[in-house]
Each structure stands twice: as structure tokens, then as C-alpha cells.
Amino acid sequence: MATITAAMVKDLREKTGVGMMDCKQALNENNGDMEAAVDWLRKKGLSKAAKKAGRVAAEGLIAAVVSGTKGVVVEVNSETDFVARNEQFQGLVKMIGQVAIKAGDDVETIKAAKVGDITVERAIQDAIATIGENMTLRRAASLSVNDGVIASYVHNAVIDGLGKMGVIVALESTGSKDELAALGRQIAMHVAASNPQALDAASLDPEVVRREKDVMADKYRQQGKPDAMIEKIVESGLKTYYKEVTLLEQAFIHDNAKSVGQAVKDAEGKVGAPIKLAGFVRYALGEGIEKQESDFAAEVAAAAGQG
Known part of the structure; x- marks a missing residue:
């Protein structure tokens, strides 16, 4: 036990x-x-x-970089928020984002890429030695389109392209790139605010869906509802669940009378061509990392030999 x-x-x-x-x-x-x-x-x-509900704990910065029809987000962690406000650290994160646009989103490949005469990994080590705090390139993700735009949004930006949250969105279309970019930024802001788990129901992890169905079924079974009724209730409940967690079915924060999918369809008139919302990436700083909480008063007392 x-x-x-x-x-x-x-x-x-x-x-x-x-x-x-x-x-x-x-x-x-x-x-x-x-x-x-x-x-x-x-x-x-x-x-x-x-x-x-993951506990957001790590400090550092997220970079969102777009170049042409490709975009990338990277997360670089530091020990304290104080370092995230350091200009040298900000420059390091921005440089890593620029490297990732060309090198791709594999962390080890990015670290091995050259910047001038040194690798990114060496640049990180040099920054650690200079600033005096541990830093790590935690993760990176990229999106690209053949024809269309990659839009980005950075929340709580400290400087252009760097902040506590970064989002990129891929829109495929042969239509007006200016109109696409405006729509893409709106969708990126929506993703930041609504935190969808997947693009659509088909993209959800089957295990997550199975777990949701199991929870709903067991809940109503305990209430004494017959199996035939439970099946219908669960099916209805899943539709509601999809509207909550999938991007295309979520109510659009800029016009909650329509879904994101409907907003994309409605924008095709302005854009002048069909639009496909092909994907998104949302990085929030430190998500999924546990941070050890400490009792500062107890630490001081212990250091003074009183606890």
C-alpha cells in the first residue's frame, strides 16, 4: 500500500x-x-x-520565429525568471530560434549546428559560465506549408518574438497572403487562450478518448442508468468534449457565435481561395515540469541552526 x-x-x-x-x-x-x-x-x-493539469514550473523563454513558409517554436529554460530578463539570455534564445528555422526541430541537431565558429551547445555552455545559472534547450517544434502562411503569436512578450508562451499556426491556401496572415494571427491568439489538445477529433490520442468515454460511462453506470442509455449519453458527451478540446470545433474567441472551423470557412471569401488549417503548435513555458516548492522561512531557520 x-x-x-x-x-x-x-x-x-x-x-x-x-x-x-x-x-x-x-x-x-x-x-x-x-x-x-x-x-x-x-x-x-x-x-x-x-x-x-500540469504544473508550470520552469523559468526561461519561448521563441517563436517565422521565415517564409516555415515557423518554429523553441523553449530554453533557466533556473530563475531574473535570467529570462537578461539581455544575453534573450539574445541566446533568439539565436537558437533562428538556427532552428534552418536546422529543423530536433534538439540534438540544433545543439550541434554551428553559429560562427562554435556550436549552439557551446554557446549555451558559454552563457552558463558567464551568467552563472544552468540553462537548457528543452524542446522545439516546427510547421511548414507549400503555399500559404505560418502565423505566430507570443504571449507576455519580453521582446519581439520572445515570451512566456509561443504559438505558430499553419494555413494552406493560394489566396491573399495578407488576409491569411491576419486570420492566422487571430487563430494563434485563440490557441494561446483556449489551449486545444488537437486539431480535430481524429487527431486526438485514442487513449485520451478511451479514458474520457470510460469516465463518463462509469459515472452514469453508478447512477443506475441502463447500458443502452449510457451508450447514447456517452456519444453525446463526446461531442461536447470535442467542442471543448479540438481546435476546429472550439468556439472562436473573436466571434464565439461560430467555431474556429466555421471562421476559417467564412474567411475564404476575403482570402479568395479555399483555406486549410493544417496544424498548430502551442508551447507554454515549463508546462509538464515539476518544480520543487520550498519554505523560504524554514530554509533560513535551518541555515541559522534553528530548525
Whole structure:
């Protein structure tokens, strides 16, 4: 039997908004498995958590760079937000983004690419030595189109193209590139605000869909509903779920009377040709990285020999 700590209960409570005692019971029932505990609470109707809530912890910057019909986002982490405001660090991240446009989105390939006489990896090591804080190129992703535009949006920008969140969107069309770019920026802003999990239902991870169906079915089964009714309810529930988590079906933040897919279709008149929303990438700084929390007062007391 797993030991259930106060920190685990606190983490589950922050993810679900459910009371401490229910969170403790959920963890006990599921041998300390956090995700199973979230599902257990949802099946009991106690939690409205729709998906995993990753704790954003790492510091640093996201770069979003577009060149012609290609765009890239990269995440470079630092230990503190103070370093993210350092001009040398900002220059480093911007340079890495520019390299990634040509080198592609494989992290090791980017690190091995040359900038002048040195590699990107050496440039990162030099910055670590100069600034005195650990840094790492964590990840990169790219999009490209044969004919169309790559649009970008950076949220909480510290300088042009660098911030705490970066989004790129790919639109394929033979129509007006200016009109496409305007639409693409609107969609990129939507992606930043709405955080879709996938482009459409077919693009969702089948395991995520299976898990959602299982949670819904178990919840209604516990309410005593017959299997034939449950199947219909789950099917209806999935349609609602897709509207919440897939980009093309989400309500467009710039006009919530229509979906993003409808907004793209409606824009074809202005653009003068069919438009295909081909893909998107959204990077939020530090998502999925756990950060160890510390009690500063306790640390000071310990250092002074009082704790």
C-alpha cells in the first residue's frame, strides 16, 4: 500500500478543487496513483477536472520565429525568471530560434549546428559560465506549408518574438497572403487562450478518448442508468468534449457565435481561395515540469541552526 503524503493530497486538491478528505480517500483507493485518483473523483461526480493539469514550473523563454513558409517554436529554460530578463539570455534564445528555422526541430541537431565558429551547445555552455545559472534547450517544434502562411503569436512578450508562451499556426491556401496572415494571427491568439489538445477529433490520442468515454460511462453506470442509455449519453458527451478540446470545433474567441472551423470557412471569401488549417503548435513555458516548492522561512531557520 502506497504511503499517502500531505503533499500528494494537496497536489490532487489543486488539480481538482475537491475537498482534502475526498482527495485523501481517492488516493487511498487508487494506491497513490494521481491520475487514477482524478478519474475516481470524476466518476464519483466530485471533480470537474476535464484533463490533466500540469504544473508550470520552469523559468526561461519561448521563441517563436517565422521565415517564409516555415515557423518554429523553441523553449530554453533557466533556473530563475531574473535570467529570462537578461539581455544575453534573450539574445541566446533568439539565436537558437533562428538556427532552428534552418536546422529543423530536433534538439540534438540544433545543439550541434554551428553559429560562427562554435556550436549552439557551446554557446549555451558559454552563457552558463558567464551568467552563472544552468540553462537548457528543452524542446522545439516546427510547421511548414507549400503555399500559404505560418502565423505566430507570443504571449507576455519580453521582446519581439520572445515570451512566456509561443504559438505558430499553419494555413494552406493560394489566396491573399495578407488576409491569411491576419486570420492566422487571430487563430494563434485563440490557441494561446483556449489551449486545444488537437486539431480535430481524429487527431486526438485514442487513449485520451478511451479514458474520457470510460469516465463518463462509469459515472452514469453508478447512477443506475441502463447500458443502452449510457451508450447514447456517452456519444453525446463526446461531442461536447470535442467542442471543448479540438481546435476546429472550439468556439472562436473573436466571434464565439461560430467555431474556429466555421471562421476559417467564412474567411475564404476575403482570402479568395479555399483555406486549410493544417496544424498548430502551442508551447507554454515549463508546462509538464515539476518544480520543487520550498519554505523560504524554514530554509533560513535551518541555515541559522534553528530548525
